[in-house]
Amino acid sequence: MIDFHCHLDLFPEPFAIAEKCRAHNLYVLSVTTTPSAWPRSRELSYGGDRIRVALGLHPQIAHERENELGLFDRFLPQTKYVGEVGLDGSPELAKHQQHQKRVFDHILKACGRAGGKIISVHSRRAATPVLDAIAAHPSAGPCILHWFSGSMSELKRAVDMDLWFSVGPAMLVSKKGRQLVAEMPRHRVLTETDSPFAQRGATPLMPWDVCEAEGEIAKIWQVSPEEASSILLSNFRELVAPVR
Numbered sequence: 001m002i003d004f005h006c007h008l009d010l011f012p013e014p015f016a017i018a019e020k021c022r023a024h025n026l027y028v029l030s031v032t033t034t035p036s037a038w039p040r041s042r043e044l045s046y047g048g049d050r051i052r053v054a055l056g057l058h059p060q061i062a063h064e065r066e067n068e069l070g071l072f073d074r075f076l077p078q079t080k081y082v083g084e085v086g087l088d089g090s091p092e093l094a095k096h097q098q099h100q101k102r103v104f105d106h107i108l109k110a111c112g113r114a115g116g117k118i119i120s121v122h123s124r125r126a127a128t129p130v131l132d133a134i135a136a137h138p139s140a141g142p143c144i145l146h147w148f149s150g151s152m153s154e155l156k157r158a159v160d161m162d163l164w165f166s167v168g169p170a171m172l173v174s175k176k177g178r179q180l181v182a183e184m185p186r187h188r189v190l191t192e193t194d195s196p197f198a199q200r201g202a203t204p205l206m207p208w209d210v211c212e213a214e215g216e217i218a219k220i221w222q223v224s225p226e227e228a229s230s231i232l233l234s235n236f237r238e239l240v241a242p243v244r
């Protein structure tokens with residue numbers, strides 16, 4: 001199983017959770033929210049290649065951490081993975097739109113200059129500007145739209161751009177989420193949890209809860225859970241193969 005977007009470093013005991021992920025035979029992409037978190041977070045990947053760590057600057061705090069772009073550039077050669085990055089169009093962040101855009105553009109440009117990275121992208125209430133930014137930086141590398149919640153026409157545009165999607169249990173709870181997943185090309189879908197942000201009731205999801213997403217995706221695809229699991233694994237291999 002694969003959790004291609006979670007925040008191991010935001011759990012109270014990240015190294016213990018990482019150990020449990022290994023025990024569950026999970027492949028994990030642990031994204032980070034600030035460049036200053038990178039040196040400590042990257043240690044989660046030590047001890048095998050099942051856990052990979054992405055260097056990020058979350059759009060919800062882009063206005064507070066724009067001054068960390070220098071750190072971002074400095075650490076970028078140390079990883080093939082970038083995230084969580086992107087744009088967030090929530091009304092309470094409207095006044096920070098310009099910061100977000102500058103930060104995201106800077107990151108996409110830096111990824112392109114570095115020869116391309118695998119990028120986990122946040123696009124809440126901002127699918128169109130995110131797609132515009134990605135289209136403007138075609139050499140940034142493969143982008144995975146995590147927990148995509150745009151419209152059907154924005155989804156269609158993302159599919160035409162050959163982007164990837166990571167889908168988690170929280171997204172699959174809603175009818176709209178399931179309808180979006182049904183329209184995603186099967187060979188571009190991965191699983192995620194966005195733990196510990198994403199919750200089931202009042203309890204944060206754990207990375208291994210990604211099995212719930214696999215089960216739901218199998219239902220949407222009308223295939224057996226084993227077949228869904230094998231498609232998802234081959235998607236993951238296709239995405240990461242060029243960088244191994």
Ligand SMILES: [Zn+2]
Pocket residue numbers: 005006007031084194197
């Ligand atoms: Zn996240």
